[in-house]
Amino acid sequence: MGRKFFVGGNWKCNGTTEDVKKIVSTLNSGQVPSADVVEIVVSPPFVFIPFAKSELKPQFQVAAQNCWVKKGGAFTGEISAEMLVNLGVPWVIIGHSERRAILNETNEFVGDKVAYALSQGLKVIACVGETLEEREAGTTMQVVAAQTKAIADKITSWDNVVLAYEPVWAIGTGKVATPAQAQEVHAELRKWLETNIKADVAASTRIIYGGSVNGSNCKELGGQQDVDGFLVGGASLKPEFIDIIKAAE
Numbered sequence: 001m002g003r004k005f006f007v008g009g010n011w012k013c014n015g016t017t018e019d020v021k022k023i024v025s026t027l028n029s030g031q032v033p034s035a036d037v038v039e040i041v042v043s044p045p046f047v048f049i050p051f052a053k054s055e056l057k058p059q060f061q062v063a064a065q066n067c068w069v070k071k072g073g074a075f076t077g078e079i080s081a082e083m084l085v086n087l088g089v090p091w092v093i094i095g096h097s098e099r100r101a102i103l104n105e106t107n108e109f110v111g112d113k114v115a116y117a118l119s120q121g122l123k124v125i126a127c128v129g130e131t132l133e134e135r136e137a138g139t140t141m142q143v144v145a146a147q148t149k150a151i152a153d154k155i156t157s158w159d160n161v162v163l164a165y166e167p168v169w170a171i172g173t174g175k176v177a178t179p180a181q182a183q184e185v186h187a188e189l190r191k192w193l194e195t196n197i198k199a200d201v202a203a204s205t206r207i208i209y210g211g212s213v214n215g216s217n218c219k220e221l222g223g224q225q226d227v228d229g230f231l232v233g234g235a236s237l238k239p240e241f242i243d244i245i246k247a248a249e
C-alpha cells in the first residue's frame with residue numbers, strides 16, 4: 001500500500017497567544033515517530049499561523065482551516081489561497097462539516113474551493129461526512145459519495161489531496177465511530193475512488209478519520225486497513241495529541 005500515516009490537528013476557533021505557546025512547546029518536546037513514518041499537520045486559527053509556523057519543529061507542518069474559493073480581492077473577511085502560499089503554509093483544510101452546516105458550504109462550493117486551492121499549489125485535507133439523521137436513514141454512503149464526487153468533478157489530480165471522513169455525529173461528541181464503522185466507510189470511499197477515478201489513486205490516497213479521536217481509541221482505529229490516520233479536533237489541543245501521533249508506529 002505504501003500510504004504514509006497522516007495525523008492532522010484541527011485547533012478550530014480556539015486559543016490565546018499563551019495557549020498557542022504552550023501547545024507549540026508541548027509538540028516540540030514530544031517524542032514522535034520519524035517523518036518517514038508519519039506526516040503531521042497542525043491547523044491553528046489564521047491569526048496564530050505565522051507564530052506556530054515559525055516556532056514549530058519542521059516535522060510539524062501547518063495548515064489553514066479554510067481559504068477563499070477564488071483569487072483574493074473585494075471579499076471582506078476572507079483569506080486567499082495566494083496569501084497562504086505567500087506565507088509558506090503548505091496545507092489547507094476544506095469542507096469541514098462545521099463550515100458546511102454553519103456557513104452553508106455546498107458540495108459544489110467545496111469542490112470549487114478544493115480545485116482553486118490545488119491550483120495555487122496548496123495541499124488539501126478535504127472533509128466529508130454524514131449527519132446522524134443521514135446515518136440513521138441508511139444514506140451514509142450516498143452522502144459521502146456525493147461529497148467526494150463534487151470534489152472529484154472539479155480536480156484533475158489527487159496527488160495533493162488527503163480525504164478526511166468525519167462523521168458529523170462523532171465530532172465533538174465523544175461518540176467515536178467504532179473501528180468497524182470507520183473501516184466500512186473508508187473501504188467504501190476507497191472503492192469509490194477505484195471505480196470512479198483510478199486504481200492507483202484509490203491505492204495511494206490517504207483516507208483519514210476524524211470524530212472524537214483520543215489517546216485511548218487511536219491505536220485500534222489506526223490499525224484498520226483503510227484508516228490512514230486522523231484529523232483530530234479537541235485532543236489536538238492537549239498533550240495526548242502526541243500519543244495519537246504515536247499510533248502511527
Ligand SMILES: O=C(COP(=O)(O)O)NO
Pocket residue numbers: 010096166170171172173174210211212213231232233234235
Ligand atoms: O472536527 C474534527 C474532530 O473533532 P473532535 O476530535 O473534537 O471530535 N476534526 O476536524
